[in-house]
Amino acid sequence: MSARVLVVDDDLTVRDVVERYLTHAGYRVDVRGDGAAALAAVRADPPDLVVLDLMLPGVDGLEVCRQLRARSSIPVIMLTALGEEEDRVVGLETGADDYVTKPFSPRELVLRIGLVLRRANGSDGLGRSAGSVSDGDLVLDLDGRRATLAGEELVLTTREFDLLAHFLRHPGQVHRRPDLLEQVWGWSFGDQSTVTVHVRRLREKIEADPVHPKRLATVWGVGYRYDPQSGQQ
Numbered sequence: 005m006s007a008r009v010l011v012v013d014d015d016l017t018v019r020d021v022v023e024r025y026l027t028h029a030g031y032r033v034d035v036r037g038d039g040a041a042a043l044a045a046v047r048a049d050p051p052d053l054v055v056l057d058l059m060l061p062g063v064d065g066l067e068v069c070r071q072l073r074a075r076s077s078i079p080v081i082m083l084t085a086l087g088e089e090e091d092r093v094v095g096l097e098t099g100a101d102d103y104v105t106k107p108f109s110p111r112e113l114v115l116r117i118g119l120v121l122r123r124a125n126g127s128d129g130l131g132r133s134a135g136s137v138s139d140g141d142l143v144l145d146l147d148g149r150r151a152t153l154a155g156e157e158l159v160l161t162t163r164e165f166d167l168l169a170h171f172l173r174h175p176g177q178v179h180r181r182p183d184l185l186e187q188v189w190g191w192s193f194g195d196q197s198t199v200t201v202h203v204r205r206l207r208e209k210i211e212a213d214p215v216h217p218k219r220l221a222t223v224w225g226v227g228y229r230y231d232p233q234s235g236q237q
């Protein structure tokens with residue numbers, strides 16, 4: 005059965021255009037015009053992905069995303085105004101997996117949705133084998149899309165999981181932000197603060213002290229490096 009996408013936007017024209025393109029691409033589509041209705045729809049029948057406008061009447065997009073993240077890891081693609089970098093960063097920090105800026109190409113949005121769903125379902129389209137990767141008490145089940153730390157399950161978004169898996173696959177290697185955007189997000193260009201925010205969120209979940217990380221190290225002026233802890237006492 006095809007994936008079901010919930011589109012949340014108070015602009016009727018945007019909803020109609022996105023619904024038409026997604027339906028043509030084979031998705032089942034639900035639409036809502038405000039945050040409260042979106043949350044009710046998710047509670048009644050959780051979709052496979054949510055396209056969420058940042059600016060909504062009543063309960064805004066950020067609060068919707070916060071409430072979604074409090075109870076699930078449903079992929080969220082945020083729609084933000086062009087040039088509002090601060091809004092994009094806040095959206096990513098709140099738990100959005102991806103963002104598309106308005107005005108946007110519906111075709112681009114369809115492509116982004118497909119990529120996020122493939123990753124959420126354990127396939128990145130790059131032919132990489134699944135299985136599991138680990139570093140001591142940090143274990144990622146790539147087939148089941150589950151992560152545990154010291155036996156406790158971690159709640160990771162699709163992008164957080166993919167980024168952590170990439171780091172664990174390449175321990176000790178320095179990764180530039182543009183390379184991570186291309187290799188993890190599949191973007192040939194984009195806002196590099198996306199990577200920064202996701203690394204910060206990962207540190208909050210896998211580091212004993214996120215301010216002084218031991219696993220996810222910053223290589224100043226270059227990018228990030230994953231330092232394995234499995235050999236340490």
